[in-house]
Amino acid sequence: MCSSSSTFSCSSSIKVVGVIAVEVVIIAVIVVIVVEVVVVVVEVVVVVVVVVVVVVVVVVVVVVVVEVVVVVVVVKKKSIFI
Structure with missing residues (x-):
């Protein structure tokens, strides 16, 4: 890939590849962090x-129990007077 006459271009291409690799790693880390944040959200x-x-289920159960108690109390009071 690199000849002895083009040492400068060889070293600069290695630096470019290294910079690209570092950028890819940084982008991958950012993507992982964003995915983790989305998962937590x-x-x-x-x-x-x-x-x-x-909470809705508990409220519904409490309302039903209160209605049943009211109906039972009303029915018992009416049966006493009959």
Whole structure:
């Protein structure tokens, strides 16, 4: 690839290849960091959605229990008066 008469061009091409390799590694590291950040954001969103779903389910269960208790109390009071 490099002859003895073109030592300068050979060393400069090696430097260019080295710089390109370093840039590729830096870009790869940046891509990995961005992917990790996206994964963390997605995990946080999933956790928030799960928490919201659990809260909604708990609220629905509490409302249903309160309605059942109210119906039972009303039915018992009416049956006492009958």
